[in-house]
Amino acid sequence: MKGKRIAAVLLSAAMLVSMAACSGGTANTSSAAANSQAAPSSADNTAKKLTIWAWDDTFNVKAANEAKEIYAKSNPDVTVNVVSMAQNDIVAKMNTAFESGNMDGMPNIVLIEDYRIQNYLKSYPGVLSDLSDITKTDKFMDYKLKIMTENNKVYGVPFDSGVACVFYRSDLIKQAGYKDSDMQSLTWDKFIEIGKAVKAKTGKAMINVDPNDLGIIRMMIQSAGKWYVDADGKADIANNAALKEALAIYKKMQTEGITVTSSGWDAGVAAVNDSKAATAVMGCWYASSIKKAADQSGKWAVAPFPKMSNVSGSVNSSNCGGASWYVIDKVPGKDTAKDFLSKTFASNTDLLDSLCKDISLVSTYKDTASGKNVNTPDAFFNNQPIYKDWNDWTKNIPAVNYGTSTYDIESKMTEAVQSIVKGSSIDDTLKNTQTEVEGILSAAG
Amino acid sequence: MKFSKRIHTIYPGSLFMKIAGVVVIGVLIVSVFTWGAAFRLTRQGYVETMSQSNQQILTMVKSKIETANDKITDVELAINNSGAFSQYLKSGPENPKLFHLVYDMLKELNTVKPDTFYDIAVVGTNGQCYVSNQTSLSIPAEELLKDKITQDAREQPNRILYRFVKKGITQNSKDSSAFVAIKALTYPGTKKPYGFAYVVMKQQDLRAFFDNLSNSTNNLMMLDTSGNIVSSSNEEIIGQKEEDLARIIQDMNAKKETSRYAQLRNKPVLVLACPVPRWNLYAVSVFDYARALNEFNGSIYILVICSIITGVVLIVLFLLIRQIIQPINKLVHTMEKVTKEGLPDHIAVIDNGYEVRQLSSAFSMMIDHINDYVRQLIQLEQDKRRMEIHTLQMQINPHFIYNTLTSIKWLIWQKDSEKAVQSIDTFTLLLRSTIRDSQKFIPASEEVENLKNYIFLQKIRFGQQIQTAVFLSPAAADCLMPKLLLQPFLENSFFHAFANRQQGVISLFIDCHGQNLVCELIDDGVGMMQSKADELLAGQPDEDCRSIGIRNVNARIHLLFGEQYGVKIFSEPGHGTSVMTTLPIIREGNNADEENTNIQNKS
Incomplete structure (x- = not known):
């Protein structure tokens, strides 16, 4: 009987201690929750949210936004976030991320200037996704493909020609x-x-x-x-x-x-x-x-x-210049990113043709040559069919x-x-x- | 179920309810206060922690801004000290050295490695300009030179001025408000500027210093000295004038406080401010702690934990208390049973806890003592009755003996010696039957024999004038009855019914009526008043010697069998008397003695 009473006293004491303890413990648990929230699930290669980085609001950012609209029609459940940043910032962030191997805060898709891409392919192998299955080598111009090809694998989707x-x-x-x-x-x-x-x-x-x-x-x-x-x-x-x-x-x-x-x-x-x-x-x-x-x-x-x-x-x-789209391999959702590119810049002649009109894009995608806008004369240039000319000249770029x-x-x-x-x-x-x-x-x- | 079987122990006002009530109230009070204290402490701690972390954030923001400012200062000075820039700004477009100047300008500027998030614009008084980051001025150079900010810089040529403009002055920044660091470019020792260097930072870039450190409850902002919100994580309030806040901050600054609890827009907030001196700004954190506490679900967590613990403790205490109370309840039930069902022979001691054991053993002992006492009382009572019966029987004998001896004396006086001898024999038989004490109960047939002997003796005295008839039904023959029970009535009939007459009839009937053995003695003698007859049964023993025998019989029957049995006398003067004696039917099968005891016990 006495033992039971002692047990009861101990129990109530334990209650008080645990009450005091729980007040101290909450801060830890909430911060732990915040941490776990921030950590992405790396196992899944699909994602409901894609981020794209580009640097020119009137040009490639606009193109990405048009692609986003087209993609939204076939994949309404995927949110695409196009972020405009200074190119220097993008380069600096990529360098930091690739050097450290920590891809937190990096986008799924990034636009990289052709002059820079060899550096990334050579210095950080495996950082960018192999896009050989979505970039058809017979559909794009060779000079463009060559710079993004490493060990016979194509790592990018060509964007603009810098003819x-x-x-x-x-x-x-x-x-x-x-x-x-x-x-x-x-x-x-x-x-x-x-x-x-x-x-x-x-x-x-x-x-x-x-x-x-x-x-x-x-x-x-x-x-x-x-x-x-x-x-x-x-x-x-x-x-x-x-x-x-x-x-x-x-x-x-x-x-x-x-x-x-x-x-x-x-x-x-x-x-x-x-x-x-x-x-x-x-x-x-x-x-x-x-x-x-x-x-x-x-x-x-x-x-x-x-x-x-x-x-x-x-x-x-x-x-002169020109850039291409790349997928960062370690950022969760690379399959969705590849799907995005394959349905837009890697194949969509309608998109590329309308971009020709909207942002004067000269694509390196061979099939765009027959597009309506590509063959439209430009009044500013005295009704010269400049896009068609550029397309023709692009073919000869060494x-x-x-x-x-x-x-x-x-x-x-x-x-x-x-x-x-x-x-x-x-x-x-x-x-x-x-x-x-x-x-x-x-x-x- | 075990529980429901026991639940009836919970009566209002029971010990269990009282103890449980006190304990429950106590536990609840402790829980509520503990929860309240924990809740308060947690909230306080939370606000303090948040306040500290906000302070750190502000310090961090300040240091980030200072780092950036150092770089901006470097940039301004590099431009000011650059020979290439000064030449470029003073020369016209036809300068043949331009190709090299432009190269050198950038080379010299790049020695300080400017950041890319701000635009650097350098404008010469002659309209020559250079803008970094592949952008250009959003307004013509001539207009910029006339602008208020440029004029301010012109007046203070040796200082870097920091100004806010509603619209940035470069193409990159023209769509938002911007922060501009301006310096008039002069030669050392002169005050007349040859150009102006602008470092233009978009509001968004300023915000980048603290944007990711802000959240829904901690509103970080940059406030200028007059209370204009220059930059904020909350885009909607940028550009608004917060005079209240500015007043609070200035007051805090004057009193060298770093934080203060205040009311802002009727909301309690914690204001933290950190001056960014060169920029004439305050980095301000307005922490809406009330909202943060609402979002902070720690209190719910504590409440849930406390409730669970309280619930568990209450259940455990409930069970424990019930366990403790159980023996007392058991004792109470035992006692209750005593009051309802009478004393049991013995009560087992409840060996469950000191107090209950003491109570229980005391109670048990008390019951045992009472039982002993009652047994003693019963014994005493029985002894007393036995003595009484004995006395009664003894009362019969002398009377009878006296009468019989008188009869025999009368015979001897008549010299009828044969009859006297016969009488003495009969009397001897009768006496033997009376004295043989071992068997108090005898069958009715035997009693009838005794009565016949008695009648014989009486007839000696009274002669043949009095006829007697005894009827014993065969069913009643073996019924047991106290011996010589009816003798006094017979005696009375002989002596009193025919006092003035020579002839008469006395009839005795013994038969079973239902559960009773009824003996009726009827004479056709003188009779008496009914009231007199009643008096015979109820009167005092020594009042009339005639009544002694009758009352004895009646008392004996009452003692032996209870009040429902007894003697009744019906009489009428001149018509005779009927004495009816009612007895229970007792047969040989039952032990008469045992029956006797049982009957006595019941009384």
Whole structure:
């Protein structure tokens, strides 16, 4: 009997203790709950929510949003979240995530610039999903596929073509005494010749250059099937004939006084919009910037990229920029992400055709050539069927290996260009640069 | 069920109910207070923890902002100290060195590694400009130079000013309010600026410093000194003027408080403020702790736990108390049974707990004592009765003996010696039958023999004038009856009924009537008043010697068999008397003595 009474006392004491204990324990449990909520279930490859990162609200973000609408029709249960971010931020976040192997906060689908993709494929194998089953190699242009192919596996879905071209002011060229036909099948020699005439007759520069952006050099060397690196990814600077010729042409344009210098991207656009330059040699995506000057409608035309007459293999076709869609493998929901891409950018000609109209997209998807919008003439460009032209020219773009470190090499090249323009010997400068670039590439692994 | 069988122990006012009531109320009070205390402590702790964590968040936000500010300062100074920038801003577009200048500008700017989340715009007084991040100014350079923020910077050329604008000044930021750090670019020693450097941060980018640290109850915001909400995780309130909040913060700042409980928009909130000095801002956390506590389900958790524990404890206590009360209940039942059913022979001691054992053994002992006492009383009573009967019987004998001896004396006086001898023989028989005490009960037939002997003796005295007739029904022949029971009546009839007459008839009938043995003695003598007859049975013993025998008989019957049996006398003067004696039918099969005892026990 006594024992029972003691038990009762102990029990009530235990009750009080547990009451006190539960007050202290709640904070822990609630934070534990929060943690478990944040942890995604990595086992499932499907997801009800997809996140896409892209960087240009008027271009690729808009494209992703249109794709999202189309996908919503067939998959209403999947929420697609398109996030617009600065490209630098996207790159920084990808680098951090891929280096650490922690994919928290990363999107399912990310747009990566073609110049950068080799770096990710080579440095972080397995981080991006193999998309060979949704990207049909016979449907896309080879030069685009090549940069995203590693060990015969295709890791991306090509988005835009950066087919290079000469946007030119038809009116200024005519004032300088040349015709539209003179702008076809250009060589750089001819380009400089016309430029000199334009400068003389109109006082305007032929071309705008930004000392910090060597896009034009890149386009030149790609037109000859060359790059800063060779097919194996080794530095190809000092003995790169195409590069030497490109630099010579670049310097010649400066010394001939047919350039206008701009600082930064927007200053360049402003130079073109303010009629300070008669041409813009750029990727096709520059059309939207040119169109900003609505008062110049009808004065513009588009011509193929000039080739380098002194370099064998240089063609009237090149590329500048361009990006593709990739799926991050470790982010939960990769199957849904692949399904999204396969139903949109990897196959949907209707989407690609309407994007042609909405964002002036030049796709590298071969079937879009027959699209209605692709074959529609553009009034701004004097009713030239520019999309069809770009499509045609895209077919001839020489495929090159962009390697892993385009932008790092370019910063060295920018420096080299400075000294070359100042008067240093091209050969000597490039020998130094070759060494520096080899250093970069060996550092990059 | 065991439980329901026992549940009847719960009467209102029972010990169980009282103890259980006290315990239940006690446990409930303890539970409620414990819960209340735990609830209060938890809530307090929660608010304090949240307050601390919010404080840390603010400190973190502040340090993030300071880091960013350091970088912004670096950027502004790098631009100010850049030869390339100063040349670029002062030269026209035709400068032949432009190609190299632009390269050098960026090179020099990049030495401080500017962040990309803000736009850097540099505008020369001549309209030359540079904008980073591939964007451009959203308003023409000339307008920007005339803008209020630029004018402010012009007046304070050696300082970096921080201003908020409703619309950002770059294409990237034009759709939202923005935070701008402006510096007038001057040569050392001069005050006339050649350009202005703007670092433009969108409101969203400012918000990014604390956005992911905010939640529904902790509203983080940046407040300028006049109370305008510059940035907030809650987009709707950006741009609103919170004068109350600004007043609170300024007061807190003056008193060097870091946190304060206050009413804001009629809601109790915890305000934490942390000044961001160079930006003239306050990083403010408005913690809606009432709402947070509502969302915080810890109190429910505590309540549930407390309720479960209280419930379990109550059930356990209920069972324990019942267990403890059980022996007392058992004792109560035993006692109840005693009051309802009379004393049992013995009560087992309930050996369950000290008190109950003591009570129970005392009660048991008491019952035993009472039983002993009662047994003694019964014994005493029986002895007393036996003595009484004995006395009664003794009363008969002397009377009879006296009469008989008188008769025999009368015979001897008549010299009828033969008859006298016969009388003495009969008398001897009668005496023997009387004295033979071992058998108090005799069959009716034997009694009739005794009576006949008696009649013989009486006839000696009274002669043949008095006729007697005895009728014994065969059914009644073996019925037992106390011996010499009817003798006094017979005696009375002989002596009194025919006092003035020479002739008469005395008839005796013994028969069974239902459950009773009825003996009726009828004479046709003088009779008496009925009241006189009643007096014979009820009167005092020594009042009339005639009545002694009758009363003795009646008393004997009452003693032996109970009040329902006895003697009745019916009489009328001149018509005779009838004496009816009613007895129970007792046959030889039953032990007369045993029957006797049983009857006595029942009384």
